[in-house]
Amino acid sequence: MNPSRLKGLELIIPYWYARAEKGLPLIPGPGPDRTADRFLGRYPLYRKIKLGLANGQTLSEALAGIKGVPGYFVQLIREGEAAGRLPQALRMIMDQYPLRGRFHGQVRIIYGYLAAVLIFLAAFLIYYSFIFSEVCRNLAGPGSSIAPPLIMRLLFLGAEPWFLVLLAIGLAISLLALSFILGPNPADRLLLLTPIIGRNYRHILSLEMGVLCGRQLELGRTVPQALAAAGEALPPGSNHTAWRHLVERVEKGEPLSQAFEPELSGWTILETLRLGAASGQLAELLAGANDLLRAHLSVNLDRELERLFKGCILVCGAVAALGIIYVFEAILFSYNLAAMF
Numbered sequence: 001m002n003p004s005r006l007k008g009l010e011l012i013i014p015y016w017y018a019r020a021e022k023g024l025p026l027i028p029g030p031g032p033d034r035t036a037d038r039f040l041g042r043y044p045l046y047r048k049i050k051l052g053l054a055n056g057q058t059l060s061e062a063l064a065g066i067k068g069v070p071g072y073f074v075q076l077i078r079e080g081e082a083a084g085r086l087p088q089a090l091r092m093i094m095d096q097y098p099l100r101g102r103f104h105g106q107v108r109i110i111y112g113y114l115a116a117v118l119i120f121l122a123a124f125l126i127y128y129s130f131i132f133s134e135v136c137r138n139l140a141g142p143g144s145s146i147a148p149p150l151i152m153r154l155l156f157l158g159a160e161p162w163f164l165v166l167l168a169i170g171l172a173i174s175l176l177a178l179s180f181i182l183g184p185n186p187a188d189r190l191l192l193l194t195p196i197i198g199r200n201y202r203h204i205l206s207l208e209m210g211v212l213c214g215r216q217l218e219l220g221r222t223v224p225q226a227l228a229a230a231g232e233a234l235p236p237g238s239n240h241t242a243w244r245h246l247v248e249r250v251e252k253g254e255p256l257s258q259a260f261e262p263e264l265s266g267w268t269i270l271e272t273l274r275l276g277a278a279s280g281q282l283a284e285l286l287a288g289a290n291d292l293l294r295a296h297l298s299v300n301l302d303r304e305l306e307r308l309f310k311g312c313i314l315v316c317g318a319v320a321a322l323g324i325i326y327v328f329e330a331i332l333f334s335y336n337l338a339a340m341f
Contacts, residue, residue, distance in 0.1 A: 006068055008043030010101060015040060016059070017090035027053050059086070070100070072208040072233035079215055079229070092211060099297050100204055106305040107197055110312055117316040121323055126164070128327055188235035196308045203297055206269035208233040210290040213273070217283045224251040230269070239263055246270075268293060 015036055016026050027050060028037050040046040045066065052062030060078035063069045073093055080089025192198045209230040216226035224247055231243040242263040249259045256277035264270050272289040276282035 006045060008040065008045050010097060012040060012043070012046050012049070013090055013093055013097065017087060017094060020087040020090060026059060070208070070233065071235075072096070072212060075212055075229055075232040076215065079212075079219065083219060092215075095294075096208060096211065099207070099294070099301065103200060103204055103301060103305075106302070106309070107191065110197075110305065110309050113309070114312055114316065117320070121316075121320060125323055125326070192239070196304055200297070200301055200304060202267055203293060205233055205235075206267055206272075207290060207293045207297065209269045210272065210286055210293070213269070214283060214286045214290060217286070223256060223277070223282070227256075227273070 019026055019028070041050075048066055049059070049062045052065060053059065057065075058078075058081055060074050060081055063077065064074045076089045076092060077086065080086040188201075191201045212233055213226045213230040216229045217223075221229070227243075227247045227250060231240065231247060234240040234243055242261040246259050246261050246264065250256050257274045259274075268289070272286060273282065276285035279285060
């Protein structure tokens with residue numbers, strides 16, 4: 001989910017819920033109720049959706065055309081429109097969105113902090129490497145046999161233009177290879193692979209899938225149909241493909257309690273579905289598991305991400321300490337070298 005593209009969604013959804021609950025059209029006509037419409041009009045997201053609605057699209061169709069909107073939102077609204085229960089669908093999104101919003105907000109802080117510290121440290125080391133390499137060359141003179149310590153010789157490479165060019169090329173190749181490995185949605189895939197963050201993201205996706213699946217069962221859909229709808233909450237990638245294979249196996253008659261896809265091991269939603277299918281109380285167990293998972297995330301999400309952030313601070317502090325030690329060693333070497341002449 002791209003937060004910049006979805007800016008204002010936390011206000012747009014409640015506004016539409018209030019209008020849908022009263023039986024009013026989502027786009028207000030001329031009159032005093034256009035005040036809120038003009039206020040929300042400052043958000044590009046609202047203007048895009050409003051344009052789609054004005055062109056005859058349904059709300060789910062307008063949202064589906066916007067990159068970054070979670071499939072969970074689109075699928076839930078689509079089902080609400082088909083069943084004539086759009087207010088209930090919007091209400092379910094309102095209950096779920098704060099968890100997703102808090103998660104992505106804290107993850108942005110963690111990744112932003114790491115990126116800022118690493119960029120600053122790299123610039124710091126390159127700058128001082130250039131300074132100390134010049135100092136050593138000027139003090140020792142050409143052809144001098146005096147060699148600085150190994151760590152300084154390695155870091156002096158940061159002052160060489162050819163090394164910086166090779167480093168930039170290597171980083172570009174690494175990013176291309178990483179995007180190829182992670183698949184069509186590298187940001188979500190990276191979140192799933194990151195320790196602690198990945199576990200909480202799987203919990204959030206499992207909750208969204210559980211809500212979608214439970215909604216389908218309430219409407220009288222079959223288990224394969226409910227599973228297919230739940231898969232819409234998954235971001236594109238290997239997990240989405242594995243879920244589709246799981247649905248195909250269940251459609252062919254394989255019991256859900258026995259269906260297994262290695263890439264989905266450890267997902268809360270899959271364990272809940274298997275247990276519910278084995279007990280014959282899938283809808284009831286799914287509803288209870290969703291409530292428990294929502295309560296767990298509400299209590300533990302901030303706590304776990306805060307611990308991760310503190311761990312990142314300690315790691316960055318240790319790396320920065322190594323950089324400071326290098327600078328002091330370089331200063332000491334330069335001082336001793338100057339004293340020899």
